[in-house]
Amino acid sequence: MKAALAELQIELTPYQINTLSQAAYTGWVWTTDNFHKMTILPETKQILFNTIIYVTFTLLLFNVGFALVLAIATFYLPKGQAGIFRALWLLPRISPSVLYVVLWKWLTWDTGFLNAILNPLGVAQRNWMLDTTLNAWVFVVLINGFIGASMGMILFSSAITAIPKPLLYASEVDGANRWQQIRFIILPQLKWPILFVTVYQCLSLLTSFEQILLSTDGGPGSTTEVWALAAYHNALDNYWGNLQYGYGAALALVLVVIGVIMSFIFLRFFRFQELVRQPRIEQ
Amino acid sequence: MSQNFKNWPILTALVLATVPIVLMYSYLVLDTVTNTEPGGILPSSFTLEHWRFLYENIEGKANIWQVTLNTLVFASSVMLLVLSVSSTAGYALSRLNIPFRREFLAGVLILHAFPSITLIIAIFLILQLIGLYNTLIGVIIVMTSLQLPLGIWIMKGFYDSVPWEIEMAGLQDGASRFTVWYHLVLPQVRPGIIALGVFSFLSGWGEYILPTVLAPANNVQVLSGYLASLIADDRNFEFNLFKSVGLFYATPVVIMYLFFQDKLMNIYGGGTKG
Amino acid sequence: MEIILEDFTKRFGEVTVIEKMNLKIREGELLALLGPSGCGKSTTLFTICGIHRVDGGRVLFGDQDVSRVPAQQRNVGVVFQSYALYPHMSVFENIAFPLTVRKEHKNTIREKVAEIAELVHIGELLKRRPEQLSGGQQQRVALARALVRKPSILLLDEPLANLDAKLRLEMRSEIRRIQLETRISAVLVTHDQVEAMSMSDRIAIMKEGEILQVASPTEMYQQPINDFVAGFLGNPPIAFLDAHVQEGEIHLLNRKIQFNFPGSSMPTNGTKIRLGIRPEHYQPNNPIQIPGTISFVETQGRENLYDVMLDDGSILRSIQSSATESIEKSAQVLWGIQPDKVLIFDQAGNRI
Numbered sequence: 001m002k003a004a005l006a007e008l009q010i011e012l013t014p015y016q017i018n019t020l021s022q023a024a025y026t027g028w029v030w031t032t033d034n035f036h037k038m039t040i041l042p043e044t045k046q047i048l049f050n051t052i053i054y055v056t057f058t059l060l061l062f063n064v065g066f067a068l069v070l071a072i073a074t075f076y077l078p079k080g081q082a083g084i085f086r087a088l089w090l091l092p093r094i095s096p097s098v099l100y101v102v103l104w105k106w107l108t109w110d111t112g113f114l115n116a117i118l119n120p121l122g123v124a125q126r127n128w129m130l131d132t133t134l135n136a137w138v139f140v141v142l143i144n145g146f147i148g149a150s151m152g153m154i155l156f157s158s159a160i161t162a163i164p165k166p167l168l169y170a171s172e173v174d175g176a177n178r179w180q181q182i183r184f185i186i187l188p189q190l191k192w193p194i195l196f197v198t199v200y201q202c203l204s205l206l207t208s209f210e211q212i213l214l215s216t217d218g219g220p221g222s223t224t225e226v227w228a229l230a231a232y233h234n235a236l237d238n239y240w241g242n243l244q245y246g247y248g249a250a251l252a253l254v255l256v257v258i259g260v261i262m263s264f265i266f267l268r269f270f271r272f273q274e275l276v277r278q279p280r281i282e283q
Numbered sequence: 284m285s286q287n288f289k290n291w292p293i294l295t296a297l298v299l300a301t302v303p304i305v306l307m308y309s310y311l312v313l314d315t316v317t318n319t320e321p322g323g324i325l326p327s328s329f330t331l332e333h334w335r336f337l338y339e340n341i342e343g344k345a346n347i348w349q350v351t352l353n354t355l356v357f358a359s360s361v362m363l364l365v366l367s368v369s370s371t372a373g374y375a376l377s378r379l380n381i382p383f384r385r386e387f388l389a390g391v392l393i394l395h396a397f398p399s400i401t402l403i404i405a406i407f408l409i410l411q412l413i414g415l416y417n418t419l420i421g422v423i424i425v426m427t428s429l430q431l432p433l434g435i436w437i438m439k440g441f442y443d444s445v446p447w448e449i450e451m452a453g454l455q456d457g458a459s460r461f462t463v464w465y466h467l468v469l470p471q472v473r474p475g476i477i478a479l480g481v482f483s484f485l486s487g488w489g490e491y492i493l494p495t496v497l498a499p500a501n502n503v504q505v506l507s508g509y510l511a512s513l514i515a516d517d518r519n520f521e522f523n524l525f526k527s528v529g530l531f532y533a534t535p536v537v538i539m540y541l542f543f544q545d546k547l548m549n550i551y552g553g554g555t556k557g
Numbered sequence: 558m559e560i561i562l563e564d565f566t567k568r569f570g571e572v573t574v575i576e577k578m579n580l581k582i583r584e585g586e587l588l589a590l591l592g593p594s595g596c597g598k599s600t601t602l603f604t605i606c607g608i609h610r611v612d613g614g615r616v617l618f619g620d621q622d623v624s625r626v627p628a629q630q631r632n633v634g635v636v637f638q639s640y641a642l643y644p645h646m647s648v649f650e651n652i653a654f655p656l657t658v659r660k661e662h663k664n665t666i667r668e669k670v671a672e673i674a675e676l677v678h679i680g681e682l683l684k685r686r687p688e689q690l691s692g693g694q695q696q697r698v699a700l701a702r703a704l705v706r707k708p709s710i711l712l713l714d715e716p717l718a719n720l721d722a723k724l725r726l727e728m729r730s731e732i733r734r735i736q737l738e739t740r741i742s743a744v745l746v747t748h749d750q751v752e753a754m755s756m757s758d759r760i761a762i763m764k765e766g767e768i769l770q771v772a773s774p775t776e777m778y779q780q781p782i783n784d785f786v787a788g789f790l791g792n793p794p795i796a797f798l799d800a801h802v803q804e805g806e807i808h809l810l811n812r813k814i815q816f817n818f819p820g821s822s823m824p825t826n827g828t829k830i831r832l833g834i835r836p837e838h839y840q841p842n843n844p845i846q847i848p849g850t851i852s853f854v855e856t857q858g859r860e861n862l863y864d865v866m867l868d869d870g871s872i873l874r875s876i877q878s879s880a881t882e883s884i885e886k887s888a889q890v891l892w893g894i895q896p897d898k899v900l901i902f903d904q905a906g907n908r909i
Contacts, residue, residue, distance in 0.1 A: 066300075073293045085297055087544070088304050094540050096489040098510045099529040103307040105514075106522060113310065116324045146304070166641035172628040173606045173635045174655040174702070178288045184654070188645040207401050210492055214511070228401070235404040236496055248404050255401045263393040287607065287627040 034250035043222070043230070051227040054140060054212075055205045062145025063201040064194060067152025072182060074153075075160045089153060092146040101214040104143050105129065129216060133223040136216050140224050143211050148204075152197045159193040160186060203262045207255050228255060315527040333527040345501045345509065347528070354505040357419055357426070357494070358487030364427040365434045365483040370476060372431075373438025374464055378450070388439075394432035402429075403496060410497055417500045426493055430486060434479055441475030442468065478546040485536055506532045558619050558709045558742055559584045560605060566613030567600055574600050575766040577614065582710070587736050587743045589753035591789070592763035598746045601763075602712050605744065606633040618709050634703030638715040640695045642687040648698050649683040655706040673705045677735060693724045700735060711736065711743040717752055729756055750790050754778070762786050784906040787833045793862050795900070796839075796874045798832045807832070807901075810869055816845045819896045824909060833900035836862065836876040843893030849873065851888045865890060 038044050070089060074082035092100055107113045108128035115125045129139045163186065171185045209229035212218065218225035218233065225233070235248020315333050317326030336347050375381055376388055406425055407416075415421030445468055453463040469476075491507040499508065510532060513525050540547065560582040567575040575597045582588045590598040603609040605616060607628030615624045623631055642651050649670055650657075656666045674680045677697040687695060696716060703711055716732060717725045733756050736743050747753050753760050754774040761771045762785075770782040781787035787795050800809035802824045808815050809832065824830065839847075852872070853864035861883055863875045875892055884890065901909045 069300075070297075073297050076288060076293050077290060077297075081294065085301060088301050090540070091304060091308060091537075094485065094489075094536055095533055096507055096510070096529075096536065097491050098507050098514075099311075099533055102510075102514055102525060102529065103311060106310070106526075107303070107307060111522075113306065113324070142303075164639060164641065166637040166639050167643060169603070169608045169628075170635065170637055170641035170702075171643075171654070171658075172287050172608065173631070173633055174658060175629045175632075175706070176654075176658045177629060180658045184646075184658070185643060188643075191645075214491070231401070231404065236407060245404060245408060252401045252404055259401060260393065287629060 034247045037247060038250060038254075043225075046222065047225050047227050047230045050223070050225055051206065053137065054144075054224070054226050055202060057137075057141045058144045058148060058205055059198065059201055061141065063148035063152055063205070064198055066145065067149045067197065068156055068190070068194070070149060070153040071156030071160060072186060074157060075186075076178070086153065086157070089146075090150045093150045097210050098214060100147070101143060101211055104139065104215060108139060130220050133220065136220055136224050140212055140216060143215055144205070144208070147211065148201060151201065155193050155197055156190055159190050163189050199262065199265060203259060206258060227251065231255070311526050311530060311533075314523045315530050318523070333521075333523045334531075336524065336528055337531070341513075341524075344512065345504050347509070347531075349502070350504050350506055350509045353419060353503060354488060354507075357423060357490075357505055358484045360419075360423045361426045361430065361487035362480050362484040364423070365430045366476060366480050368427075368431055369434030369438040369479060370469070370472075372435045373440075374442050374468065376435065377439045377442035378468075379460075391432050391435050391439075403492065407496055417498050417503060419498065419503050422494050422498045422503075425497060426487060426490060429493075430483055434483065437479055438472065438475055441472040445471045474546055477543065481539055481543045481547060485539060488536060559617075560710050560742060560744075561617040562601070562605070562614065563617065564614030565601070565604065565611055565616065567597070567604060567609060568612045573766070578766070578768055580761060580768060580771070582742050582744060583759075585740045585742055586758040587733070587745060587756060589745045589747060589757035589760045590763060591747055591750060591753040591760050593789075594748055596763040597766040598748075598763050599714060602635075602714055602744060602746045605710065606635050606712055607631045632706060632709050633712060634706065634708035634710070635712045636696070636699045636703050636714065636716050638718055640687075640699040640719075642695055642698055642702075644687055646686075647683065648679065648685050648687070648690070651687065651698055652683075652701045652705050654702065659706075669705055670701075673701045676704070676738065677701045677731075691724075692720050693728055696720065696728055697731070700732065704735070704739060704741070708741065711739075711741050713743060713745045715747055716745070717747070717749070725752075732756065751792065754790070762789060780908075781833075781900065782908055784831065784833060784902045784908075787900055787902075787908075791835055793836050793874055793876060795833045795835045796872055797902075798834065798867075798871055798873070800830050800832050802826065802828045802830060810847070810867060814845065814847055816896050819899065820901065820909065822909060824903070829904050830909065831902045831904075831906070833902060834873060834894055835898070835900075836874040838898040839865070839873050839875040839892055839894055840877065841890075841892050843895045845896060846891050846893040847873065848889065848891045851884055851886050851890060854884070854886050856883075863890075865892065 070085070074085050077085070095103075105112065109115075110125060110127050112128070114128050115123075119125055128135055130136055167185060168181065171181050176184060207228050209226060209232055212224060212226060212229050213232065216224045218229055231248045231251035233248075234244045234251060313326060316329060316331060318328045318330050319326045340346055376384060376391070381387075410416040410421045410425070415424070449467055449471065450463050453467045454460075458466070489507065490505075491511065494503075494505045495508050495511065498504075504512075506528075510525070510528055513528060562578055562580040565575060565578045565580070566573065578601070580601070590601060592598050600609060604611060607623070607626065611624050615622050617623070618631070643654065646654070652670045652673060653666045656669060661669075670683070671680070674683060677700050679694060679697045679701065682690065682694060682698070687698070690698065699716075713732065717728055720728060729752060732745075745753070745757060757774065759771060759773055760777050762769050762777065764785055770777060770786050772780070777786065778790050781790065784797065788797075798809055800807050802808075802818060803815075803826060805818055805823060806815045807818055807830070847867060849865035849867045851863055852866040855862040856879065859879060860876050861879045863877065863884065865873045865875060867873060873892075903909055
């Protein structure tokens, strides 16, 4: 599938888009057809599976896993070096997503950097991002993971800095080597931040599709089409202009329900009672 | 840390893991002023031709300065709106005994965690109905309201950490609640205001989905859309031109980031989505 | 084990905190490192245990040079000021930690922990978590954790600072008891002279990264090397009077008071000196009488502390049993000093 909307920009005037959109919107009708359709379409199973893969791998490998590695590693480095690495790993997050994703394309495309390096070594030229399903997944996870790792990195870093220094000193004079210090002292102290990041990022990943839209756009085929992207495609970015607002909205509603449920779980983590304490003036 | 551990194993591992980032971003800068032979790794000649978009229109594309102005208006408006609402609402939720305070807070908190992007289909339809589709104002309003839960939540957090004694003293000295807020409390939360301001500006500046979906027309195009349209254009695709526009687009972000790095950490750690 | 610091130098960046310090901790003794905050006593302690490294000189454990040995391999027990108990572990796990990371056998660990818990009287607390313990109990756990590995030396960093006054008294004698029972060499870092005097075999007093004097508490109190040491030890503190030497006599208060120079190494005529007079040595029945006006009275219960202003505006302090009749503020008094108890310092502050 092509980025249809982007193409529409070139070929149609805004007036035409407007007309098209209005023509596609059929008005209010009460119906459960869209949900019924969701349960019978084979694509549903596929995008559900894709979403699970996408969220699980990105979350475990990067948003929590690699974020922990980054936070702990930079903690053991001198301030200056640690600052450089943290700044570098924040670049993907602060860069505009369009630019960031294209940098990955530059790395992986047919005429990209990887090929320029590997070609002389006898590796056949190819589009590394899209030539196989596995590669597409690897890069979807990498692209999202490089962005996602920074939030965990910052949160974990500040949590580690908050561990009283004497605790770490004590463990060292008690004979703990670095791995034991991480395992017995640092990680137990990060229990809550890890839980927080896991839930929060799980929710974010479930509903994020911007980077996938810009990189693989669900391809090759629809092997990396995740739930949120499917909702977007169906409602707003259909190749044939045959926009199905209703079905897209139904897909999105599923995410909304999951979002609300997880947000409530979130409240428990936040210790809501404490946060809504009564004001101390004008009681 | 203490000298009981060696640094070099960690340093080596981190450097290796960071190679892709360093590669991508250094070539981003390098490629904007050089040409590389097809299949080559290192650039072969220096040139400024990739920056021509600054003074001549690229065929079929909007004027870059118009687009930049749009982006600036969009990002600044979002920043101002988010700041003014969050700084007042955050105070009210943190300090005033207003009715339904608890419920309101719960709402903000849930919306804060809630992925607002799932609402985009509904928003798209609503904007069409009320005639704000394809206008900057429409995107500004939508972007602002999606940012507000986070903004209010963060400002509430900053207000919460201001000691009550300051306000009590102010009230004892005969100041009104508004004076207390404006003259005593607001200066205390300046770091929060700055952080939130920079953050909303950067979010507006970098936003892609909302402007693309809600205001795709050329005359209201913003830089993200402009950039995306460059790459979607298969007929005369030029990586280095794209990178130059990209660098032009990203430079303000990086500069602001370097300036406000410490202050931003709070928000990037505590509140962002994604 | 005997611990020796040899020409020990420590820098933090550009700042040299300690330069060429020499100190010996004898086998089995408790040595107090006493000094005001920022004098480098904690730095010294952290260097002995290996959290800091020396920038010059050597640290010797017995005859082994441990200057480059990481903290993990030094086998030093440290009780931190905040106790640094691992909050997510039970008391048992806390005490067992040094043995766990050495991968000792489970049964051995259980035996050793039980034994040490018995010694510090926390046998019944092993299942609790640190936050469920009182300050004194936490202190005992920290001690147990430091001792369970049979360390070469025990280091105590301001161990009583976080306790309230009553517990402080109790733990003072407890720490001393445990140290005496285990006969382990120990270093106590403190800024409290009472703690140092009451707990240690010897005191090393520090100022600005330098050791001024090492001596037993009594010796240091009676024979301080300079006015700083004299002023740091003793509560209520010693009072100083300006004077000068004239023909074998000490003259003070515009020559109104004169008495024979008590020592043998008499300074030359006209030398300006300072007299240090402790409150317990300015008393009603002493020979050299100095008149003054009571300017301040502090009731301490068993004793009363009087500040007496002399003619020239300087102040002497006197501490007297409250059993005798107490004296009102502004009363005129004629109390005396004993020449051989007066400490004499030169202008630079060194003891003559």
